[in-house]
Amino acid sequence: MTVESWGTTYWGGPGATGGTWWPVGKHVVEHGRLKQVLALSARHHARQAIELFATDDQDGLTQAAVSAGCAVELLAKAFLASVEPGLLAEKGDRDTILILSGNANLASARIAEMKTVGALEALKIAKHLHPSLSFNLQSDQVVLRVRNSAAHMGMVLPDELRAAVAVMCRLVEGLLAALLLERDKYWGDHAIGVVDEILDVAKSEVRRIVAAKIAVAERRFAGLVSGLDAAGRAVVLSALSRRDPYTTADHNEPYQCPACKQQGWLVCHVDEGQPEIGYDDDGTQYSFAPRTAYPFFFECPVCELELEEEELAELDYPMEIELDPNSDPYSNYEPDEDWVRGR
Template identity: 85%
Template sequence: MLALSARHHARQAIELFANDDQDGLTQAAVSAGCAVELLAKAFIASVEHALLAERGDRDTILILTGNANLTTARIAEMKTVGALEALKLAKYLHPPLPFNVQSDQVVLRARNSAAHMGIVLPDELRAAVAVMCRLVDGLLAALSLKRNEYWGSHALKVVDEILDIAKSEVRRIVAAKVSAAERRFAGLVSGLDAAGRAVVLAALSRRSPYTIADHNEPQECPACEQQGWLICHVDEGQPEVEYDDDGNQYSFAPRTAYPSAFECPVCELELEEEELAEFDYPMEIELEPNRDPYLNYEPDEDWFRDR
């Protein structure tokens, strides 16, 4: 049911996103986001239905695991994970999924803007549809579903064209950026002997990135081969508990960094969001867990109500 509903929305988004009619554009934006969320949930359900429950909601877990007779809650009252959490979970279960937590949220932003305010920005809608096509293709592979049967012959041609245009545009921009950075680097070290070159590069490579972020991960620059930085947003998971051999309890929260940009302090190369995919950069980085997760942790209202 989830996959079939996602297919309906995916095809509708492809049919309507180039429409001149405002209602058609609004529906395209809504459908693009729904297609991604529903197909991500379809993949999660293929692994374990209970993973769809929001914050381990008991009634939802009972319904999803075939024990609806043990709860008075109705199916329509289930509390499931949101779209962004569904995509993060799908990425965790299937690491090859081409989901970037920063740049790909445009598909959800466009849906929410259309659904809640009736606002559709043409540039953002086109970007959202391109993200939808890429994520749907990745989820189809994870579900072992055939692209031609899912999209249909007419929509598949449009999808392939959208993906080709998106890739070509990104590659063109990246090539221009790298070329400019290489020229800056050549000018920087021109006329320096080996010793002078080493001193200059060492001084520059120690500089911190300009952008303030949750985490900066060192990575080699593709233009000058010096150390640059991946600029990352850090997502901290729910606190967990573990016990040592003596039975002592310790709490921790897993932390994952998601790169959204790259900066090189030497040649000044800057890459953004989808441009990172042109290089062999990690799309997510596991960090040391927070060993004191309850220091600033505030449970939501559901947490208090359940107790």
């Protein structure tokens, strides 16, 4: 699938009336093609960032920095729009919701005055909807920081820009998969080879970081048990391995540490599916909701090894873990107050 396959017809504007029509230069497209408008702009910026990030020209570097951040934000928003355009509204803004729901004729604000979520929030929502998206809240914000520095102050640090472009490539790749778009057609013939090289270098760097972290943890573990007899070693390791992880999360899955071979923890976000109906052998009906855990961090309470999400893939950790279903999916349901008062 390509971005163009989402629609190729353009209407003359601003003559189109009723509902929501998205302006694209001198023309407009219908409400349902918002994801296309966003993805096309994201594609332009992604290609421009690849073309310019290695230049020696200051203006080119500044544009590459701006484009790297815009490419990520716009494609994340294209994904949100593909799920539900209303997800783009900031803090439930009334006019924005009306416009995004296809009712711009009922809004008092113009389309250009919409209040939408920022880049970081869009990425957080995209990660929630598509948990396999490799987005690290701490380290990946470099792509937005570089964009903001260039856009607001005209400043670019080449090393940070290169890191930002690598993050852009990884996030764009994940969002393309979520949108079922062909990566070769999206990047284009001139950029795809560069993107592949950037991703390979980034993977090699992650591999080196993981190896270094494990080596440090192994030395730390050797020092911890040095001089202990078998009984003392067993007592120390048993006490340490029972500690809970420091990181707060929905679920902690026990998993062997690659450095010290003791029990560590996969720290996970849990996604609960829609409630379903099942039946016991005797025909009794019950409700349940499937649950899936998505690891984003690893902690070992013994050797203190810590691995972030993109580093877990280097060690073949599971990216999805099926959990026992929620047997009472309606326990937190609260009826609408207006509905209750109206009874």
